[in-house]
Structures are given as structure tokens and as C-alpha cells.
Amino acid sequence: MKESVLEVKEFDFYIGKNQILNKIDLTFSRKxxxxxxxxxGCGKTSLIRCINRMHELVQDTKVEGQIxxxxxxxxEMDPILLRRKIGMVFQRPNPFPTMSIFExxxxxxxxxxxxxxxxxxxxxxxxxxxxxxxxEEVKDGLHRKGTFLSGGQQQRLCIARALxxxxxxxxxxxxxxxxxxxxTDHIEELIVxxxxxxxxxxxxxxxxxxxxxxxxxxxxxxxxxxEYGSTQKMFTVPEDKRTEEYLxxxxx
Amino acid sequence: xxxxxxxxxxxxxxxxxxxxxxxxxxLSGLLIAGLVVCILITLIFQSxxxxxxxxxxxxxxxxxxxxxxxxxVVVFLVGTLLTSFLALLxxxxxxxxxxxLLGEYLKKGWISAILKSCIELLxxxxxxxxxxxxxxxxxxxxxxxxxGLGIIPYGVGIFTAALIxxxxxIPYSASLxxxxxxxxxxxxxxxALSLGATRFEVMTQVILPxxxxxxxxxxxxALGRALGETMxxxxxxxxxxxxxxxxxxxxxxxxxxxxxxxTEATGDLYLSSLIEIGLLLFIVSTxxxxxxxxxxxxxxxxxxxx
Amino acid sequence: MKKSAIGARIIKxxxxxxxxxxxxxxxxxxxxxxxxxxxxxxxxxxxxAFLTHLPAPVGExxxxxxxxxxxxxxxxxxxxLLSVPIGMATGIYMSENKNSKLSYFVRIxxxxxxxxxxxxxxxxxxxxxVKPMGHFSVLAGGIALGIMMLPVIxxxxxxxxxxxxHSLKEASLALGVPYYRTILKVIVPSAFSGILTGILLGxxxxxxxxxxxxxxxxxxxxxxxxxxxxxxxxPLMIFTYATSPYEEWHNYAWGASLVLIGFILAxxxxxxxxxxx
Numbered sequence: 004m005k006e007s008v009l010e011v012k013e014f015d016f017y018i019g020k021n022q023i024l025n026k027i028d029l030t031f032s033r034k035x036x037x038x039x040x041x042x043x044g045c046g047k048t049s050l051i052r053c054i055n056r057m058h059e060l061v062q063d064t065k066v067e068g069q070i071x072x073x074x075x076x077x078x079e080m081d082p083i084l085l086r087r088k089i090g091m092v093f094q095r096p097n098p099f100p101t102m103s104i105f106e107x108x109x110x111x112x113x114x115x116x117x118x119x120x121x122x123x124x125x126x127x128x129x130x131x132x133x134x135x136x137x138x139e140e141v142k143d144g145l146h147r148k149g150t151f152l153s154g155g156q157q158q159r160l161c162i163a164r165a166l167x168x169x170x171x172x173x174x175x176x177x178x179x180x181x182x183x184x185x186x187t188d189h190i191e192e193l194i195v196x197x198x199x200x201x202x203x204x205x206x207x208x209x210x211x212x213x214x215x216x217x218x219x220x221x222x223x224x225x226x227x228x229x230e231y232g233s234t235q236k237m238f239t240v241p242e243d244k245r246t247e248e249y250l251x252x253x254x255x
Numbered sequence: 256x257x258x259x260x261x262x263x264x265x266x267x268x269x270x271x272x273x274x275x276x277x278x279x280x281x282l283s284g285l286l287i288a289g290l291v292v293c294i295l296i297t298l299i300f301q302s303x304x305x306x307x308x309x310x311x312x313x314x315x316x317x318x319x320x321x322x323x324x325x326x327x328v329v330v331f332l333v334g335t336l337l338t339s340f341l342a343l344l345x346x347x348x349x350x351x352x353x354x355x356l357l358g359e360y361l362k363k364g365w366i367s368a369i370l371k372s373c374i375e376l377l378x379x380x381x382x383x384x385x386x387x388x389x390x391x392x393x394x395x396x397x398x399x400x401x402x403g404l405g406i407i408p409y410g411v412g413i414f415t416a417a418l419i420x421x422x423x424x425i426p427y428s429a430s431l432x433x434x435x436x437x438x439x440x441x442x443x444x445x446x447a448l449s450l451g452a453t454r455f456e457v458m459t460q461v462i463l464p465x466x467x468x469x470x471x472x473x474x475x476x477a478l479g480r481a482l483g484e485t486m487x488x489x490x491x492x493x494x495x496x497x498x499x500x501x502x503x504x505x506x507x508x509x510x511x512x513x514x515x516x517x518t519e520a521t522g523d524l525y526l527s528s529l530i531e532i533g534l535l536l537f538i539v540s541t542x543x544x545x546x547x548x549x550x551x552x553x554x555x556x557x558x559x560x561x
Numbered sequence: 562m563k564k565s566a567i568g569a570r571i572i573k574x575x576x577x578x579x580x581x582x583x584x585x586x587x588x589x590x591x592x593x594x595x596x597x598x599x600x601x602x603x604x605x606x607x608x609x610a611f612l613t614h615l616p617a618p619v620g621e622x623x624x625x626x627x628x629x630x631x632x633x634x635x636x637x638x639x640x641x642l643l644s645v646p647i648g649m650a651t652g653i654y655m656s657e658n659k660n661s662k663l664s665y666f667v668r669i670x671x672x673x674x675x676x677x678x679x680x681x682x683x684x685x686x687x688x689x690x691v692k693p694m695g696h697f698s699v700l701a702g703g704i705a706l707g708i709m710m711l712p713v714i715x716x717x718x719x720x721x722x723x724x725x726x727h728s729l730k731e732a733s734l735a736l737g738v739p740y741y742r743t744i745l746k747v748i749v750p751s752a753f754s755g756i757l758t759g760i761l762l763g764x765x766x767x768x769x770x771x772x773x774x775x776x777x778x779x780x781x782x783x784x785x786x787x788x789x790x791x792x793x794x795x796p797l798m799i800f801t802y803a804t805s806p807y808e809e810w811h812n813y814a815w816g817a818s819l820v821l822i823g824f825i826l827a828x829x830x831x832x833x834x835x836x837x838x
Contacts, residue, residue, distance in 0.1 A: 087737030097728040101750045111736040276741030283650035284667045291670040352584035381769025383796045387803040453574035483678025485772040510680045533684045544676025
């Protein structure tokens, strides 16, 4: 296995009195795509929201165990700095409606009050949009509102916005669930391209998507990690009976 | 690698900013709560001298004579209740008709657009202008009418005030009434219509019973406004501190006596008595408007859950 | 027998519709009467001099309502300055902490404040500001009007913020933007037009208020920019002049009424423009 970026160790997560995740152990390798799949309600979204501490937005949550980012326990870090290093893209595209495409991409800097030279801004916007494969489509209208783009373009804009901060890890929470098949293809190609530069954690309930683009797959079921390994192996010879049933469509 | 350092080191993470913001918005909330509590405390505290002096007789005495330090609220209470309820009585047929028209019969189209703008305009006219207009247009108009009835043609008085008040409160109850009538589920209306009911029957047997509490709340809120309305009433009620003989007599309301006499009140007891009237007015209109809003809130929550 | 029953039902239905239309149409009569009267009486007194001169003594020609126009702008501006920051902050607090005990209590307080008669606000400001200072002032008038604006601003801020999708807040926080910057730079700007509407509604509400000014700003026949001195305002001037025995002063009051209504209507037109955008 390659060098690990994130390690989840004996991790429990509670909302109120409900235990959502139970003793999760996972390691995410550098510059690889790791898919987390499972039926809805298995806790996969909760897991990646804990990785950049977005779970703290919900009241009455509790975590036990550790998540280590380059060896450091994230719960001892400043959540703000952590989130700048671990980017996130959500189920529904959410560009800032008051901002132009340009401003959306640079938003991570502007909103944080980081002063950049005009040239640096232009460079970051161009690079990020190129990485997100959106540059060619929007380069002539960077000052239009981001909300005028199509759903797939908006989602790529959100990816560009996350990439602009130069994150180490990109968390993708079912990024294609609100998109049509063509836009989904586009995003999937992009994910494969992106892993050259960034570690990707992808939550999906789409089994085919996990098999197409991930290097490693974790299968979660009712808050427990059932199986974790290379995608190729899991999809050909799953170890656990429940994994096999899930992959063959018996439940979920 | 350099860019990474850029974001980490130069970002403004100011724990003070966060702290100040959180404290600031909380403090504002506390300030509003404190403001209302202090209003109540101030009114109570400043009424104590009057209360100590008159005790409960304040609420039963019909005499208001600053010269002899005799202060009773009954005259103003009667004046307030008479004008407000008379205004309510006059306004209900109009506001109910408009609610029904805009909420059910003509939801869209240019007629309803015009009517809606008219209501907005009526609501936008300041109370002092209503009073001014009442004094120079309505009062001369009422006088011959009173002469015809064979009573003293003051022109000013409870009836004139109630008429002005009615015009002023129609927009409030009408727009609220329209909203609650629109909340009536379409299935209910369709069910009744499919049984062969006429629109009139749907209205009286389905819509109005369903929207009853909301319409009542609208009327309560209008009453709350009428009770506290000051300027228009002050200008046309005649400012007489005696019990009215009829609904055409000049009178005074709680709000108008304060407006008229507060700056001239000599002596602490006089001022304190006026503040005690203010306290009474505050409590009554607050209770009425809070009940009204409570009913409306309950209705809209019900609507969201069904 | 049956046929006539149906006929009676239809007649009843028609009659009802007719009555509804008649009562609704009747509402337009007082509106037209009021507006046309003000327009007719007011338009004749409005001249450039009327808008730019101080009132002349009784019996002298000329003169205007300049002091009242400036006074109203001064008072409304001061009221906004006092109430907008506090009102917005409170609205933000309530929308961000929906279930806290303080929010619950503040919500009741806002309702109470909204139902408080304006004359009571006048009494309170008199007791809190005028009495300790010993004299009437613009400051007292501004505070009184500010108190009246607060509930409108708080409610509109809270309601608009509640409509902003949660996903925007997530997007910003996920970029490592601190909470307070997220609220101030993402959430509030997204709600800008709704909050602005609330502020304009608040201004329109207090611009015509007279009762809270009777014992606070009091009035002044001259121009005054000192915040600690009394100042005229349009509604107060209308009241004083309307109840005076002089015909010329009545004409001042009609002119002032037209200016005041024009100001309030312009505000509500701007509000509509803002909401439509």
C-alpha cells in the first residue's frame, strides 16, 4: 500500500443517543481514489463529514476514537485550518449565488481575507478551472454569475472552488447524484484525472461508479465497516457474504 | 508547496472576531429582551405614585379632573372601547368581503391587482393625515347628518373617530383574512363543488368554517391597532373628558388623552396617572396582539404539517 | 319544486357575489377621496420656495416646510442608524440559534414590541431620554422611531435568513472560512434584498409616525442640526398646523401631507423594485 494520508482509528460517531458509526478502521492512501459505498443510512456521509469536521454543524454529536491527517489527530487541530487542507464537494452543486464564476473560484481566499495580487488571482482561477475541466467552457464569461451554469458545470465549479485552496484531500459526497448521465460521465473522468494531484475520498451509492473509478473501496453497512480493500479484488472476490449480496443487488 | 503555506499562514483566523461576533449577536438579542422588560418595568414603576394615591378607584372612577387631582380611567376606557369596537363593527363587512374576493373569487388578474394596491395605499397613509382629512372633510360631512338625527351637531366624536379608524384597520384584517382563506386546502373546496354546491355554499359551509380562527385572529390584530391608534383619533374625537351620552358625543380615548395632556401635565401625580393609562393600554393591546399572532402561527404550522 | 330550490340557490349565490364585489369596491371611495383632496389642496401650495424655506409667521406670505423635511430625514436616518445594526444582529442570532431559550424569549418580545401602541413608545422615550436630559431632542425622537423600527427589521432579517439554503453555509465552512465570516460575507449578502426590504418597510412605517414624536423631538420652527436640541418633522408639523386656527397654516399642512405621502409612496415603490430583483 502507498503512503497513507488519512487514518481512521476505532472511530465511533453518535448523533444524540443514536450510534451512527461503530469502530471504523480505515486508511486512505495518497493520490488514490477511495470509494465509500453502502446502502442509504449506512453512515457513509456521516463518515466523510467527520473527516473535515463538518459534523460539528449539527448539534448534539459526539465522536470517539481518532482520525489522523498526516499523523495528526484532526480533533486537536483548528477545524478552520483543517478544512482548508481537506476540501469538500457536496451532493447538490452549491455555488455562491451572489458571486461570479471568478469570485466563486477565488472565494476560499477572499472569504478568508487572504489578500492576493491580481496576477496570482488570475493564475489560481485559471489553474483551478483547468483542473476541474471547466476552463474552456467558461473562460469567456468569468464574470457571469455562477448560478447561470448547468448543473454539471456548477458541480465542476464547486470542484474548482475546492481545488483553488490546494487541498491535500478532496472529499466528494455523492457528487453526481443530482446530475444527468452525461454530466456524471464528465465528473467521473475528472475524478480519475484529479487523483494525479490529490487524494480523493468518494462517497457513492452507485456501485458501478465505485467500480469504474476507485482504486480502493470500503463497504459500510449499518454503521459498520464490513469490508475494505482494493476495488478490483472486492468486485471480483468479495470476502464477506453481505458485500457479495450488496454488489449483486440483493439489498440496498 | 508555497501556495500551501500561503493559505495556512496568511488567512485571518481571528479567534477574537469569532468571539466578538458570537457575543455581539447574543448581546443584541439580550438587548431586545431587556428593552421590552424595561418598558414594562418603567411603566409599572412610574405608575406607582398614581396607584398609591388612587388605588383601585382609578379603575372605577368616572372623574378626570387634574385641577382637583381626581383621576379615573373609566371615561377613557369607555371612549376607547366604544370607538374601537364600533370601528371593528363597521370594518368587518368590508374586510371580510375583500378577504373573500382576493382569497377565493379573484386570486389573479387586474381587478385584484388594483384592489391590492388600494389596500397597500390605505395602509401606507400616515395616521396624522387620516386625522387631518377627517377633521376637514369627514367632520363637515357628518354635521348635517347629525342635525338630521336631531342631536347636537358636533361633527367630532366617537362615531367620526370610529369611521376613520375603520378605514385605517381594514387593510390589516383584509390582508390577513385573504391569507388564511388561501390556506384552505383546494381538495376541500373541490370536494364540495363536485357535490354540486354553489360557490356561496362552498364559502359559507367549507371555507369560512375552516378559516374561522384565522379570520378571528385578523380581527383581533385589527382591534389591537385600533385600541392603540393615537393621532387620527385625537384629531376627530373632540377631546371631552366626560362620559359620552351617545355614540355621536365627543369623547377621549386612552391614547388621545395621553397625546393631549402629557406635555402639559403639571405635577407628578398627574403625569403618573397618565403613565398608568399608558401601562393599561400597553398591557391590553399587547395581550390582544400576542393572542392574534399566536393563533396565526398555530394555523400556519398546522398547514405545514398537513 | 326541486327546480325552484335550485333557482333559489343560484339567486343566493349571485346575490352573495354581488355583495362581496360591492363592499370591496366601496373601499376605493375613501382612498380616492383622501388622495384627491390632498393632491388638490397640497399641489397648490407646493412651490420650490415651499420646499426650501422655513415657515413664515402667520400673516406673512411665502415660507415653507424646509425644516420639517430636513427634520424627518434627520430623524428617520438616526432611527435607522440605531435600529438597523441591532435589529440585524438580533435577526441573525435568532435565525442561527432557533431553539435557544433566548431566541424563544426574544421572539415573544418582538411580538410585544410590534403590538406596542406608538404613544407608549413616546412615553417611554420621554421617561428614558427627555426627562434625564431635561429637554426635548432629535436624539430622543430618533430613539423613539428606532424602537418602532426594530421589530420590522428583526422579523424580516430572521425570515429572509431562514430562507437561505443550508448548503451555502456548508460550502463556505468547508472552504475553511470561519463561522463569523461565513455569516457576514456569504449568508447576509445572499439575504441582502430581503433585509433591505425590511429596512425600507421599517422606514416607511416610522416616517409617518407622529405620536412617538410628540414628547420627544417636539418640533421647532427653525432649522436645527444639533442632535441634543428639538427639531421639526413632517408628521408633527401636519398635526400642529392642522389643529391651528389659521387658514394659511392649514395650507402648509396640506402641502406637507402631500410631501410626506409622496416620500412614503416613493419608499414603497423602491421596496417593490428591490423585491422584484
